[in-house]
Amino acid sequence: MLGNVKPYLPQLSEEDRARYNGFYCGLCKTLGRDHGLFSRFMLNYDMAFVAMLYDELHGESYNVKRTGCFANPFKKKDILIPTGGTAFAADVLVMLAYFKLKDNIADENILKKAGCVALCPYFYLKYRHRAKKHPQLAEILAKESRAQLLAEKSGSDIDRLALPTANMVKAIMHRAAPKEKKMDAGQFGFMLGRVIYLIDALCDRKDDEKENKFNIFNIKKLTDEEAKAECFMALGEMAHWYRKLNITEYKAITDNIIYLSLARKIKFAGEETGDETDNG
Amino acid sequence: MDNNYRIMGLAPGASEQEVKEAYRKLAQQYNPDKFTDSAQKKWAVEQMNRINRAYDAIMNYKRAGTTGQGDDRSEFYVYIRRLIQQGQCDTAMQQLDTYRNEDEAEWQFLMGSTLYYRGYISQSYSYFEKAAQMEPSNREYTATYNRMNQNRNGNIYKSPYSQEQTFGGQMVCCDPCTVCQCLICMDCCCH
Numbered sequence: 001m002l003g004n005v006k007p008y009l010p011q012l013s014e015e016d017r018a019r020y021n022g023f024y025c026g027l028c029k030t031l032g033r034d035h036g037l038f039s040r041f042m043l044n045y046d047m048a049f050v051a052m053l054y055d056e057l058h059g060e061s062y063n064v065k066r067t068g069c070f071a072n073p074f075k076k077k078d079i080l081i082p083t084g085g086t087a088f089a090a091d092v093l094v095m096l097a098y099f100k101l102k103d104n105i106a107d108e109n110i111l112k113k114a115g116c117v118a119l120c121p122y123f124y125l126k127y128r129h130r131a132k133k134h135p136q137l138a139e140i141l142a143k144e145s146r147a148q149l150l151a152e153k154s155g156s157d158i159d160r161l162a163l164p165t166a167n168m169v170k171a172i173m174h175r176a177a178p179k180e181k182k183m184d185a186g187q188f189g190f191m192l193g194r195v196i197y198l199i200d201a202l203c204d205r206k207d208d209e210k211e212n213k214f215n216i217f218n219i220k221k222l223t224d225e226e227a228k229a230e231c232f233m234a235l236g237e238m239a240h241w242y243r244k245l246n247i248t249e250y251k252a253i254t255d256n257i258i259y260l261s262l263a264r265k266i267k268f269a270g271e272e273t274g275d276e277t278d279n280g
Numbered sequence: 281m282d283n284n285y286r287i288m289g290l291a292p293g294a295s296e297q298e299v300k301e302a303y304r305k306l307a308q309q310y311n312p313d314k315f316t317d318s319a320q321k322k323w324a325v326e327q328m329n330r331i332n333r334a335y336d337a338i339m340n341y342k343r344a345g346t347t348g349q350g351d352d353r354s355e356f357y358v359y360i361r362r363l364i365q366q367g368q369c370d371t372a373m374q375q376l377d378t379y380r381n382e383d384e385a386e387w388q389f390l391m392g393s394t395l396y397y398r399g400y401i402s403q404s405y406s407y408f409e410k411a412a413q414m415e416p417s418n419r420e421y422t423a424t425y426n427r428m429n430q431n432r433n434g435n436i437y438k439s440p441y442s443q444e445q446t447f448g449g450q451m452v453c454c455d456p457c458t459v460c461q462c463l464i465c466m467d468c469c470c471h
């Protein structure tokens with residue numbers, strides 16, 4: 001699961017593409033530096049986006065270093081020198097990884113379950129360590145993670161089911177923003193969480209049906225058009241709060257992610273000619 | 281209105297029963313007959329006047345919620361808007377639910393707003409829709425509804441990209457035979 005919150009590359013300039021890659025690789029480097037090699041496998045696009053917003057909101061500068069990485073040691077790339085944003089995103093990522101593993105243990109087949117059980121103690125220690133640094137955030141993540149499991153057992157209301165993920169990302173963005181922008185960033189995070197939850201459900205609905213897994217759109221028996229309308233409405237509200245953040249430094253990239261990439265992801269979800277191929 | 285609740289020693293949005301109980305206690309506490317000293321008596325009378333005014337204001341507006349009359353009703357809506365702004369959406373929801381007036385566009389709009397800020401986006405949409413239908417001349421109602429409706433249709437409001445840039449134009453796929461036929465036809469036309 002690499003996440004859906006990433007740019008649509010064909011409409012991103014070379015310069016912005018390099019900057020985005022710098023962020024993505026910078027987050028990977030920070031994960032390795034702060035949390036060890038295993039944590040780097042949990043890297044995802046969603047948290048690279050959070051790191052970028054953190055740096056934008058705190059006015060952190062973008063400095064790169066030309067270096068290789070463990071995945072491709074012979075090819076040198078311009079990688080972002082760890083910033084406050086990548087350090088924060090890396091902390092959140094390892095905390096979320098622990099909850100994701102716990103979630104998988106409850107959901108997945110026996111083979112995946114065994115893998116998750118094996119990794120769980122490692123990430124539990126990482127989680128406990130980071131929870132000391134961000135106690136309030138850790139508490140909210142734990143509470144909402146439990147709420148998600150309960151909501152899926154009892155509910156069939158889209159709003160209620162999207163609430164735990166939305167509240168998690170709201171807490172993350174609230175923590176990531178400076179004091180004067182916390183309110184708008186929190187609302188933006190709430191909508192981002194809702195979008196992440198609904199797009200995941202939209203993209204997985206056919207597989208979930210085959211594997212008899214929980215999927216809100218299948219439970220509600222919505223048509224593809226109705227499900228997409230729900231996702232588009234969440235995306236539109238996310239864009240509404242995004243505009244209040246007045247992003248400038250990384251605007252070309254964040255505009256692309258919100259108005260192009262996520263909109264395309266919804267529009268073409270479930271179609272044979274997937275959007276993945278033209279996304280580099 | 282919040283100040284009136286403060287005078288009564290209550291949190292804004294307290295129930296009618298709580299207001300009555302608080303009034304009874306305060307009336308006993310500041311009863312002027314309890315005081316013998318004239319200065320203290322005068323002070324107690326002033327306190328009782330303040331309490332009476334606050335009690336009347338709260339009860340009037342609470343009754344306005346059920347009768348739906350004039351200025352009291354609009355004061356009720358101002359109070360609900362303030363609650364939403366202060367992030368007290370649970371209290372706003374409780375008040376709107378207690379004093380239901382589904383025939384008023386403002387009630388529908390505020391119900392939608394309360395649901396929206398509590399995170400119930402899908403549910404809020406139908407209330408915004410009703411408010412805009414009931415009072416199409418109100419810009420606030422129609423702007424909110426139009427924004428959400430435009431988004432639902434996949435045309436993200438204020439997107440810097442056109443529909444064509446976002447989703448691409450309609451692709452016309454040509455197989456090699458069609459391409460050859462077209463070229464032959466065009467060649468014939470040229471000669």
